[in-house]
Amino acid sequence: MPRPVIAGLDGSSESRAAAEWAAREARLRGLPLTLVHVREPAPGPLMQAPLLGGETDPHWTERVPREAAEGLRLRHPGVTVTAEHVEGRPVEELVRAAEDAELLVLGTRALSGIGGFLVGSVSLAVVAHALRPVVLVRAEEQAADEHERDPVGIPSAAAPFRPVVLGLDLRSPDASLLGFAFEEADRRAAALHVVHAWDMPFTSVDALAAGVDLYEEYAQERSLALNEVLGAWRQKYPAVEVVGRSRMGSAAALLSDASREASLVVVGRRIRRNPLGTRIGAVTHAVLHHSTAPVAVVAHD
Incomplete structure (x- = not known):
């Protein structure tokens, strides 16, 4: 079974740009695309809050990759797109996902007014620990x-x-x-x-x-x-x-x-x-x- 291209998705504009780039790369490679959304569980007391309970937040986080996958299938009809929702620490889960990927694609913010990336701690940590290739893509790409x-x-x-x-x-x-x-x-x-x-x-x-x-x-x-x-x-x-x-x-x-x-x-x-x-x-x-x-x-x- 071929390794997929995997894109980390969190609903941000930079992660959506990364997913689009990953879809184009998957088409070039003739590979499937998997969107991985990582939800970090909130501390116990916060889970009891009315707006962060067991229905609202999980429903939203599961909807993000599902709707993103539907849009990518329409824009990239030759690419097989699936979505996964996992819970855990983002760095650990993304590094683990990369083990089964041809490459992992992550989004990062662009620096306002000048060229370059504003690379967050999660992206840097994933790049530092993933053994498969990792691609960073700016929001405006x-x-x-x-x-x-x-x-x-x-x-x-x-x-x-x-x-x-x-x-x-x-x-x-x-x-x-x-x-x-x-x-x-x-x-x-x-x-x-x-x-x-x-x-x-x-x-x-x-x-x-x-x-x-x-x-x-x-x-x-x-x-x-x-x-x-x-x-x-x-x-x-x-x-x-x-x-x-x-x-x-x-x-x-x-x-x-x-x-x-x-x-x-x-x-x-x-x-x-x-x-x-x-x-x-x-x-x-x-x-x-x-x-x-x-x-x-x-x-x-």
């Missing part, structure tokens, strides 16, 4: 935003997809991360832009005195190293146009800048076996907060 602009400058869902952007650390070019990015580009018939950021190594006084252009030398070395890593993947996915971007500077800044013209940004998260904390890596954390495109976080060893 629409299907047309993933596509190139038409001749008059308006994004159109009928136009080709914008590139997929991958952030790659050549010190640990994990196959699962590369495979995920190439697959996403391939199923979108989109280009894949691979961003590799680097810093200049220590420059010796002797080299400067000799007039050696270490910047050009090191830049060429990094570019060759990137192309070497991508060589086998280019052969495996000949239909994907691959653009390697090896640049000196901050990886987070370069990826955030590239996100403005991307349909999806893909970054990695090294798996940490410590069950405590929400560390996801400085670059991934920064990209989550500053990307203007949906961000996929792929856990890897």
Whole structure:
């Protein structure tokens, strides 16, 4: 039985945008979509309150995923949509749901007036602990935003997809991360832009005195190293146009800048076996907060 695409749903505008993105992704993958609504039980005394009793609140929380599923079936007729309602702690239940998913999709608020996400504690905790890929989608994200602009400058869902952007650390070019990015580009018939950021190594006084252009030398070395890593993947996915971007500077800044013209940004998260904390890596954390495109976080060893 194929793993579904799973979207976390709580009735907010950001979770509805995530569900719509998940439906489009499910259609691209030929997979079913499952909406998961997590209701955290209220403390005992609150359950006795007239407006939070055993009928009103459960009725509302069960209605949210059911009505959302009905709407998605109408807008995405080729996708099988089901809804589940569970009780428990949201982080724990969403991480558990992700175990049986191809990927988990969550919504997050957009920062007012500027690009980027306002990532909540639940989303960060899920990203930090889920072993399956997690995609974060902003409330304002629409299907047309993933596509190139038409001749008059308006994004159109009928136009080709914008590139997929991958952030790659050549010190640990994990196959699962590369495979995920190439697959996403391939199923979108989109280009894949691979961003590799680097810093200049220590420059010796002797080299400067000799007039050696270490910047050009090191830049060429990094570019060759990137192309070497991508060589086998280019052969495996000949239909994907691959653009390697090896640049000196901050990886987070370069990826955030590239996100403005991307349909999806893909970054990695090294798996940490410590069950405590929400560390996801400085670059991934920064990209989550500053990307203007949906961000996929792929856990890897």
